[in-house]
Amino acid sequence: xxxxxxxxxxxxxxxxxxxxxxxxxxxxxxxxxxxxxxxxxxxxxxxxxxxxxxxxxxxxxxxxxxxxxxxxxxxxxxxxxxxxxxxxxxxxxxxxxxxxxxxxxxxxxxxxxxxxxxxxxxxxxxxxxxxxxxxxxxxxxxxxxxxxxxxxxxxxxxxxxxxxxxxxxxxxxxxxxxxxxxxxxxxxxxxxxxxxxxxxxxxxxxxxxxxxxxxxxxxxxxxxxxxxxxxxxxxxxxxxxxxxxxxxxxxxxxxxxxxxxxxxxxxxxxxxxxxxxxxxxxxxxxxxxxxxxxxxxxxxxxxxxx
Amino acid sequence: xxxxxxxxxxxxxxxxxxxxxxxxxxxxxxxxxxxxxxxxxxxxxxxxxxxxxxxxxxxxxxxxxxxxxxxxxxxxxxxxxxxxxxxxxxxxxxxxxxxxxxxxxxxxxxxxxxxxxxxxxxxxxxxxxxxxxxxxxxxxxxxxxxxxxxxxxxxxxxxxxxxxxxxxxxxxxxxxxxxxxxxxxxxxxxxxxxxxxxxxxxxxxxxxxxxxxxxxxxxxxxxxxxxxxxxxxxxxxxxxxxxxxxxxxxxxxxxxxxxxxxxxxxxxxxxxxxxxxxxxxxxxxxxxxxxxxxxxxxxxxxxxxx
Numbered sequence: 001x002x003x004x005x006x007x008x009x010x011x012x013x014x015x016x017x018x019x020x021x022x023x024x025x026x027x028x029x030x031x032x033x034x035x036x037x038x039x040x041x042x043x044x045x046x047x048x049x050x051x052x053x054x055x056x057x058x059x060x061x062x063x064x065x066x067x068x069x070x071x072x073x074x075x076x077x078x079x080x081x082x083x084x085x086x087x088x089x090x091x092x093x094x095x096x097x098x099x100x101x102x103x104x105x106x107x108x109x110x111x112x113x114x115x116x117x118x119x120x121x122x123x124x125x126x127x128x129x130x131x132x133x134x135x136x137x138x139x140x141x142x143x144x145x146x147x148x149x150x151x152x153x154x155x156x157x158x159x160x161x162x163x164x165x166x167x168x169x170x171x172x173x174x175x176x177x178x179x180x181x182x183x184x185x186x187x188x189x190x191x192x193x194x195x196x197x198x199x200x201x202x203x204x205x206x207x208x209x210x211x212x213x214x215x216x217x218x219x220x221x222x223x224x225x226x227x228x229x230x231x232x233x234x235x236x237x238x239x240x241x242x243x244x245x246x247x248x249x250x251x252x253x254x255x256x257x258x259x260x261x262x263x264x265x266x267x268x269x270x271x272x273x274x275x276x277x278x279x280x281x282x283x284x285x286x287x288x289x290x291x292x293x294x295x296x297x298x299x300x301x302x303x304x305x306x
Numbered sequence: 307x308x309x310x311x312x313x314x315x316x317x318x319x320x321x322x323x324x325x326x327x328x329x330x331x332x333x334x335x336x337x338x339x340x341x342x343x344x345x346x347x348x349x350x351x352x353x354x355x356x357x358x359x360x361x362x363x364x365x366x367x368x369x370x371x372x373x374x375x376x377x378x379x380x381x382x383x384x385x386x387x388x389x390x391x392x393x394x395x396x397x398x399x400x401x402x403x404x405x406x407x408x409x410x411x412x413x414x415x416x417x418x419x420x421x422x423x424x425x426x427x428x429x430x431x432x433x434x435x436x437x438x439x440x441x442x443x444x445x446x447x448x449x450x451x452x453x454x455x456x457x458x459x460x461x462x463x464x465x466x467x468x469x470x471x472x473x474x475x476x477x478x479x480x481x482x483x484x485x486x487x488x489x490x491x492x493x494x495x496x497x498x499x500x501x502x503x504x505x506x507x508x509x510x511x512x513x514x515x516x517x518x519x520x521x522x523x524x525x526x527x528x529x530x531x532x533x534x535x536x537x538x539x540x541x542x543x544x545x546x547x548x549x550x551x552x553x554x555x556x557x558x559x560x561x562x563x564x565x566x567x568x569x570x571x572x573x574x575x576x577x578x579x580x581x582x583x584x585x586x587x588x589x590x591x592x593x594x595x596x597x598x599x600x601x602x603x604x605x606x607x608x609x610x611x612x
Contacts, residue, residue, distance in 0.1 A: 194602070194605070197503055197602050197605075197606070198602055198605030198606045198608070198609050199605075199606060199609035200605050200608065200609050204605075204608065204609075205605065208601070208604075208605055208608065210597065210600065210601030210604060210605070211601045211602070211605050213597070213601065214597075214598045214601050214602070217594070217598070288523065288594075288595070289594070289598060291516065291519070291520075292520045292523070292595060292598065294516065295514070295516030295517045295519065295520050296500070296503050296504060296517070296520070296602075298514075298516060299500070299503075299504030299505075299506050299510075299511065299514055299516070299517050300503070300504045300505060302504070302506065302510065302514065303504050303505035303506045303510075304505075
């Protein structure tokens with residue numbers, strides 16, 4: 001089978017390099033970073049940290065070069081999903097395409113261009129340290145399931161989960177992948193923008209009583225929007241939030257959105273709090289705190305253009 | 307009559323220099339900035355901009371040097387009110403003391419140390435450009451009235467208003483000064499922290515639909531807390547907000563709290579949104595947005611100590 005990774009940044013690279021360990025999987029990667037693509041083609045894709053491997057794969061910046069694939073794994077930042085799948089959809093005319101991105105709304109964007117879509121949520125994390133080389137910071141599980149309005153066949157979901165697991169990325173195929181996705185979404189939406197607006201690490205947000213109250217208000221709104229859609233969370237995001245604040249877990253972690261803000265990069269706010277608010281409006285569930293936080297982060301982004 | 311200005315920064319200096327124009331008023335100033343105090347004593351206190359005057363007055367950094375005064379005008383930042391009045395209260399054993407500060411809660415702090423308190427709200431603004439020299443940016447009105455739980459006599463309120471007006475600072479004595487104070491409070495609380503959190507000028511906050519909605523939510527909470535106390539606003543803060551956003555008024559103005567944040571100075575959040583929330587709790591009026599904004603600004607201040 002052939003798998004094409006769309007967006008070969010940190011998370012895409014973890015899937016690409018691990019899948020490339022398998023004899024029965026041919027891996028391609030599409031990415032717009034010319035140096036990263038050239039390095040991958042020349043020396044392979046190297047992971048270090050939580051795992052030390054090199055994956056042999058074919059990378060390209062030109063979507064027209066992609067051969068037909070059985071599977072796509074989309075791992076771009078949320079705001080690039082539409083453009084990325086529009087460019088690469090031709091390679092998935094007979095394939096199933098899975099999002100392993102943050103936030104909500106990505107599968108909807110994929111379904112505009114491909115027929116068989118897989119909803120996915122992944123916890124492993126890393127960062128690109130140099131072209132062709134990714135630091136693997138955290139191992140973790142991935143959960144995938146058919147995207148309800150435009151589903152991939154169950155057999156495809158299971159085949160992809162099996163390949164990822166055998167390659168080194170433990171992945172579970174489920175009938176309804178919305179629970180894990182919304183748990184991660186609610187966790188991220190309740191903590192990322194608070195870190196980004198205050199400059200505080202995860203642990204310092206959680207130990208501040210006023211901010212912890214705001215975090216819970218964001219969580220409660222997210223839970224209400226999930227419940228209105230009939231989504232059953234697989235665990236309480238509140239527990240995840242307190243667990244991550246432990247000194248031995250992620251007390252000193254700067255939320256990715258804080259890192260974006262410090263580097264003045266566009267954030268994923270539209271797919272986190274903005275996504276919860278959008279689904280809330282569809283379900284007539286009010287989300288005033290998520291709306292407020294979305295407006296503040298978008299205002300902050302706008303100030304960089306002032 | 308003798309008037310002592312407590313806190314001779316920008317606003318305090320406007321009162322000090324203008325009152326010093328009057329033959330029948332002797333002006334003293336208490337301030338902790340040694341260079342400013344020395345310059346005032348040597349060359350007088352100079353205002354330029356909206357008015358060009360030099361006021362002759364006696365300034366000191368030592369509260370024990372202050373002679374007994376008929377009036378005090380307190381113009382420190384809100385977080386310094388308690389310490390400033392504790393130090394200077396002896397000079398006002400037979401005098402009336404008026405706050406012309408931002409926010410709410412200052413009169414309550416004054417009443418802990420002096421008997422006759424005047425509630426005041428002032429709109430003139432400026433900035434200290436160098437020791438002994440203040441730029442007078444904006445002329446404007448002042449409204450004063452007895453502080454209800456610990457009131458100065460009406461005759462005192464009227465005498466102080468008359469002196470300020472004759473000196474060049476138009477001041478109205480009223481029976482209930484809470485309306486103008488809460489209008490300014492609500493205006494500041496609805497706009498200052500939004501500018502501070504996003505980095506946007508007043509006009510850009512107002513023209514952003516998402517932020518404008520948040521501003522109105524903050525205004526609505528403030529109005530509800532004012533109404534619960536029986537306070538009648540003298541004008542709608544919403545009008546003031548839209549008016550100030552005009553290009554010929556204050557479109558490009560950076561809120562003072564944004565200036566504080568950029569300089570990493572403590573903000574007055576506890577006396578603005580925090581004050582609305584505190585009075586809201588007393589009145590059992592919920593203020594979730596003011597609570598959230600207070601927590602975010604205090605979190606931002608905490609990040610500087612990280």
